[in-house]
Amino acid sequence: MRRSGSRGVDRVERALLTVLRPDQVKTDDASLRVAARDASLVRPTPPAVVCLAESHDDVVAMMTIAADLGVPVVPRGAGTGLAGGAVPSGGAIVVSTARMNRVLDVDRDNGSARVQPGVVNLDLDRLLRSTGFHFSPDPSSQQVCTLGGNVANNSGGPHCLAYGVTSAHVLAVRVVLVGGEVVDLGGDDPEPCGLDLRGAFIGGEGTLGIATEITVAITPNPPVTRTLLLAYADMTSAANTVSSIIAAGIVPAAMEVMDQGIVRAIEQYVGAGYPTDAGAVLLVEVEGLEGGVAANEVAIRGIAERMGATSIRTAVDEAERALLWKGRKTAFGAVANIAPDYYLHDTVVPRARLASVLDEVASIGVRHRLMIVNVFHAGDGNLHPLIVFDRRDPGVLERVHEAGADIVRASLAAGGVLSGEHGIGIEKQEFMSAMFTDDDLDHQNRLRRSFDPLGLSNPGKVLPSSHSCADIQQLSSVPAGVWL
Structure with missing residues (x-):
């Protein structure tokens, strides 16, 4: 079904159809609904039109029309972002680059x-x-x-x-x-x-x-790769092992920690071979030449034993290694075995503060009567607390967002930062002023305007409205703090 449009929408559509094929310009309800949201909990906002770019020249034409008409443009890839970065502002042109896949x-x-x-x-x-x-x-x-x-x-x-x-x-x-x-x-x-x-x-x-x-x-590709699975009775011992490995001068290719809640969900989901009786597991991968990898494996095993590891296992072949990583990479999908919905957070804290911040995250879950499981990039302190819930429960979304805000505050108080990889988007705009000074934010806005003087490129994102250019404030209809 075609969405009935306003004069403004029709004007934008007509202009785009002068440079694109009809099958590249979408105004039907289904297309607009899909492009209205990403993987975050930010409330969706339907755009005016969705354009399917197939070439560099298509994008040039779209961006030229956006400037001529004064219409905001929102780039979109796969829509997997978790901070609302791809949620369009009202009346925007969504430019999908999914077909530019060569x-x-x-x-x-x-x-x-x-x-x-x-x-x-x-x-x-x-x-x-x-x-x-x-x-x-x-x-x-x-x-x-x-x-x-x-x-x-x-x-x-x-x-x-x-x-x-x-x-x-x-x-x-x-x-x-x-x-x-x-x-x-x-x-x-x-x-x-x-x-x-x-x-x-x-x-x-x-x-x-x-x-x-x-x-x-x-x-x-590295000559040799070895993957170890270390199990612990509690999260603190796993977190302390991470700090001890780095302190010993060893920098593995990866160090991932999962707590018991997510481990059990993963085992129900894919059967990766994780010990479900462990309070936490640590996945460590080392790469390089055979001699160096072997020495690092011995050292890591020794550290794990001193930190109280209840079991230590090295993948015996590529099939077992792939299965261990399949478990980690499917962790978020496995959450469906716990509850139908989740809110995945993203902050970074100093490695030395991992254990204390994780204790605070657990307390936040208790305080807001929510279940929080943890799976995160432990090596660089990038936390990913997963708040699992059922949105059909009355009042649960408010508690979920209050808990998320408390996690951000706890991370900043520990000397951490707002995001490791998910971005700021809309989700963390309100916290930018807690991390950056007014001068910092002013310079970030100056940089932004040097690329986009008209304020039309993905407006209403990242910078708080008090530090964003006026034209962006006027165009955006997705204010921070608007959640599902």
Whole structure:
């Protein structure tokens, strides 16, 4: 069914149809509803129109029309974001890059690949593995999330401990600004002259423009990989093991902690072989040359024993290793075995404060009468508390959001930061002033306006309204704190 539009919507649609095919311009109710939300709990807002970009030129045409008509533009990848970053403002054009999904070039000699923004993270990784390389950032949503979204949120994943988040693997980005101007940020030179505008764009959450081509560094596959599963009676012992491993000078490729609640859900879901009687499990992966990996495994086993590990297991082959990681990567889906809904949070705290902050998270759950399970990137202190609930329960959503806010406050009080990889979006706008000074926020807004003077690129996101340009405030109809 076609959605009945206003004159403004019809005007936008007519303009877009002068540069795009009819099947690329969607105004039907189903398309608008899908594009109205992402994976967050932010209340959906239907856009005016959804455009399915198929090329760089399509994006240039859309951004030119947006500027001419003064209409906001919201970039959209796979819609897997968890902070409301892809929830459109009212009357916006949603530009979907999902059809821009080609790997344009793989240069093994120079260790790079050029891709379009709609390439799925895991598809690129699988393509590269057969050539002796891989793409290191591996978010839990890598089966569906796209490279454009990874760049927008500066995504991480379990292996960012050793390899770094997306910004460490992006060499260059071709960007279309509002108005249709095209800029190439970064390049092959590891130390380019001038300002690092590539770095400024990555993590911009779509507020600076739309990426149409991304050049990424690809990583040689390690000669040897060994994966250990350590079990503990309690979360504190697992968290302290993480700190002790790093203190010993060992930097594994990944260190992931899961508590008993999520472990039991995972076992019901995929049967990964995790011990369900453990209070917490720690998944540690080490990579490199055989001698170094073997030495690190011995050292980690010794630390685990001193920290009170109740069992220590090393995957005997690739099949067992893959199963252990399947459990970790399907943790969020496994939550359905506990409750039908969840709110996944994302903050980062100093490793030395992991145990105390996790104790506070548990207290927050008790205080708000909610179940919270934990699965997180322990190596870099990136917490992902999962508040599980049933939204049909009266008043539960209010308690869920109050608990989420308390988790953010506890993380900041411990010297942490608002987000490790999910971004700010709408979810954490209200906390930006708690982390940054007025001068900080003013300079962030100045940077934003240098890319987008009209304030039309993903308005109403990241910066609180008191520190955002006036035209953005007027365009946005998605104020912070509007939740399902």
